Amino acid sequence: MHLERTSAIALHQQIAAHMRNGILRGIFPAGTQFLGSREIARELGCSRTVVLTAWELLYAEGYLESTPRGGVTVASVNQTQAGAGLAIPTSIDQVLAAPDAGHMSRRWQSLLAFEYDTNWKSEFSPGAPDISSFPFKEWARLLRQTWQNPKNVECLDLPAAGHSALRQEIANFLGSVRGLVCTPNEVVVTSGTSSALDLISRMILDPGDEVWVEEPGFVEARWALTAAGAKLVPIPVDDKGLCVSEGIRRAPNARLIVVTPSHQYPLGVSMGLERRLELLDWANKNNVWIVEDDYNSEFRHQDSMIASLRSLDREQRVIYLGTFSKIIMPSLRLGYVVAPERFVDAFTKGRARIDVHSSGIGQLALAEFMREGHLLRHLRRMRKVYAIRQKALMDAITALMPDDLSVSPAATGLHLVAFFTERLKARMSDEEAARALKRAGIHVQPLSQNYLEQATRQGLVFGYGRLNAEDAARLIAKIAGCLGCQPGR
Ligand SMILES: Cc1ncc(COP(=O)(O)O)c(C=O)c1O
Structure with missing residues (x-):
């Protein structure tokens, strides 16, 4: 072995x-x-x-x-x-x-x-968005329209960095929704965050290079890094985000840092300004690249929007990643990198050498979908839908499992973590709880699945993107019954 x-x-x-x-x-x-x-x-x-x-x-x-x-x-x-x-x-x-x-x-x-259950079909899948409210009619119209009389470029000669119309719309979208200023020339279209991480890991790292990853953190990111031969160094996350000083202590010679600063996955904390500046400063002085995975920030309301790490970056250190997997659907397989100029040409050439470019089928339709304002309208609608679902889930957990799970509202996104109280921790681990629930037909991810080393906290990661608000209380009551949790018992 x-x-x-x-x-x-x-x-x-x-x-x-x-x-x-x-x-x-x-x-x-x-x-x-x-x-x-x-x-x-x-x-x-x-x-x-x-x-x-x-x-x-x-x-x-x-x-x-x-x-x-x-x-x-x-x-x-x-x-x-x-x-x-x-x-x-x-x-x-x-x-x-x-x-x-x-x-x-x-x-x-x-x-x-490695056995990893992504459980996309579960009501509690952490990454799955609601697709029932997506304007499929408009989407189908635009797909038909864009493919009725396609130009040569769409069929034969799509640039590796993506369709120019889509790169333009992504730059506009980031400016209006995320307050992130960039030009279309800095955007490279990818097949989602996972494909961006794969490309970046292969192109930046040599086997054995050290990479800081958040602990707990995004498992798919670790896969891409491992596949590239990186040496993963887990760096703890506290209530202010990634512990930069701990990173410096554990891996001072790291070549790359992968972070989710605006909404840490899975804990949901956002990285404080002081930490962000500390991270940028150290990375600049030590010539270390930072990958900012900014998943789910679009779901924040403007009044609670946190500036991205990239917008604080004065020295072109940060490689910013975004995805349409959550605001549209994961099967679209479209996302983007906003890269420092020095990387754009290399990433574009690199992409061309690996698998040419992301599928062109959806690229022009998506550009039109964004240009006509459908994406912004869908996003505004979904912010409200997800806020209602999150509240229903929080209310149900607080009412039905007050002594066993502790939850606080997530600022954005599609999931929250319910931490085990001492009482529940004394009775079972989160992996045992998840297995018992799975036998009863309920799929909830144990928090410890997201740790590389021994988990320091126990909890359940509840997605609510696909959870009907009316079902929340019934499902949480079933979970409470399954785990033998009764208030005051
Ligand atoms: C932290 C994080 N980043 C990004 C993504 C999106 O990945 P992709 O764009 O490859 O679908 C997910 C999906 O679950 C995620 O949890």
């Missing part, structure tokens, strides 16, 4: 994934007895707690069971299926059809072994 210490995947998850894989492939048949946790920890060079946490996960999923003498053995497949509530193969064909990660690079083996 090989552990990737610089990977985006926590060590206990890596151990669990290796063991799970071995069990499903029959390498460890039912009844196999494992060494003691101390011996395994010594062999792998990790702490015993890491091994015990991996075992706990596999016990809960039904892969392991304990022997009367306190040992650990592999459970039989039938028991596994009964206890797991997970997508476990039910036939040998399914086992054989599982991706054979063995032929992949070590980095990709560890990425593929």
